[in-house]
Amino acid sequence: MIFYFSGTGNSLYVAKNIGKYNSERLISIATQMSSSEISFEYDLEDNETIGFVYPVYAWGPPKMIIDFIEKLKLNNYKNNYIYTVATCGENIGNTMKVLDNCLKKKNLYLKSGFSIAMPNNYIVIGNVDSKEVENKKLMVAEESLKNINKVIKNREEGIYIIEKGPLPGILTATANPLFNKMSRSAKKFYVNDKCTSCGLCESVCNSRNIIVKGKPKWGNDCNQCLACIHLCPVKAIQYGKGTENKGRYKNPNINVNEMRMF
Ligand SMILES: Cc1cc2nc3c(=O)[nH]c(=O)nc-3n(C[C@H](O)[C@H](O)[C@H](O)COP(=O)(O)O)c2cc1C
Secondary structure: OEEEOOOOOHHHHHHHHHHHHHOOOEEEHHHHHOOOOOOEEEEOOOOOOEEEEEEOEOOEOOHHHHHHHHOEEEEOOOOOOEEEEEEEOOOOOOHHHHHHHHHHOOOOOEEEEEEEEOOOOOOOOOOOOOHHHHHHHHHHHHHHHHHHHHHHHOOOOOOEEOOOOOOHHHHHHHHHHHHHHHHOOOOOEEEOOOOOOOOHHHHHOOOOOEEEEOEEEEOOOOOOOOHHHHHOOOOOEEEOOOOOOOOOOOOOOOOHHHHOOO
């Protein structure tokens, strides 16, 4: 069983790759969290592996992953093999520790963890990678996945292949809470004249925070996954003043229809 969250397809690509190799089912965290359930209960099969795959946001897991784990109930859990893969543009700080602590509170125990550098999608600050860097990252990621898949298949424990980057403790302890408090607002999203009211942004919004009645309107519950801005087919969606001239990104192995919530 692989629980995944993805804004622009990198993490979905990783989840699908691991799911195919290890014959595991995929469950979208965003789809689950869009329901009004107060807990999410799953029956585990004997020896089933449990994966959490998600992008790193400001050196931590997206808030939705933490909220989901808090509501998670795994029946028949008998020390099943739990692993996590964080996709990132560069590095993940102490993301793994945050997730590990969150799982421990539920008496669930992480056995191994990985990070994979993939094309950057954080265009609020910075820009997408050049095509050359994007292609290189995707090639290296595919190689890394071959190794990760073997580790998972063999249920190897204590394997942590992660790029923490500089000052992991400080960045995760300071920048991540600040991001969750200050930067997850959707107030700066807007559309320019190119918007055709196609409704794609509404259907790919992981937070169900967009309603298209004529033009899209954003509510208050944004995770900043940036699916709306990157997947808009006519590049009509902008964030503040800085995104008009920036690039857009979608994982080339993922079809936009796979990203739709409905
Ligand atoms: C809000 C936000 C914050 C991000 N913060 C980081 C970060 O701290 N470190 C990093 O290396 N990449 C960061 N990224 C880049 C993404 O983690 C990376 O591109 C990821 O693979 C996107 O996955 P997805 O396509 O599944 O959404 C950030 C992206 C977003 C949207």
